[in-house]
């Protein structure tokens with residue numbers, strides 16, 4: 001008899017609930033809009049969908065990756081960058097557990113994606129690596145000695161909040177010049193809009209750069225350079241065997257690559273400058289796969 005796991009990925013825009021087998025293959029998947037601002041009723045709706053799939057397949061455990069900060073021991077959302085958000089304090093793990101009647105393991109979506117890389121992605125047979133998800137914001141996950149790094153409260157790996165310029169703009173986290181303010185899709189759109197003196201989103205900025213527009217190329221260059229500097233700081237701290245990048249911005253990796261390498265080379269110790277920077281091959285499925293396989297491994301330890 002086949003054994004199944006439920007994997008849930010609660011992103012800023014969409015929530016995906018899937019059935020996976022124990023080698024991380026997705027058997028069935030569903031997508032609903034993320035309505036985290038609704039509070040508890042939204043998370044109950046996610047739990048009900050998971051419950052339906054669990055009963056249909058006889059799944060044994062549920063893994064959840066979610067945007068935001070989640071306390072490792074309580075499974076509740078922490079204030080994070082948005083202390084007044086309606087989801088703060090919501091007991092995510094307990095709600096999904098009540099709905100499904102199964103053991104549930106919850107973690108940050110980008111952090112848990114690193115586990116997917118470890119098990120079935122670019123981190124297989126690698127014991128030390130760093131994952132960055134570059135989308136609306138920047139998320140991260142760190143694998144050290146073959147283990148996902150959690151930290152005291154489960155908040156290790158929020159790598160978008162490494163400051164690359166103490167004189168830079170103020171970040172909602174309270175720091176200034178955070179990497180996320182330079183490299184995310186939101187940041188690219190904001191800086192392109194300033195450069196063009198009109199509303200330009202990140203996609204248009206990359207398209208203009210691809211067509212050779214000098215102002216757009218400058219935005220892309222500074223984005224790549226900032227990312228390279230961030231990676232340099234991370235390499236100096238942890239000496240990873242490789243970086244694995246994922247997320248929507250990577251559609252433009254060829255444009256970004258020279259400036260990423262320039263920023264990296266200028267900030268990393270010379271003995272670490274050959275650290276490989278790879279792209280994920282998991283598409284957008286790292287969150288679901290990582291959540292499911294992490295949960296499976298927790299009940300089989």
Ligand SMILES: [Zn+2]
Pocket residue numbers: 160161162171172173174175178180
């Ligand atoms: Zn920050």
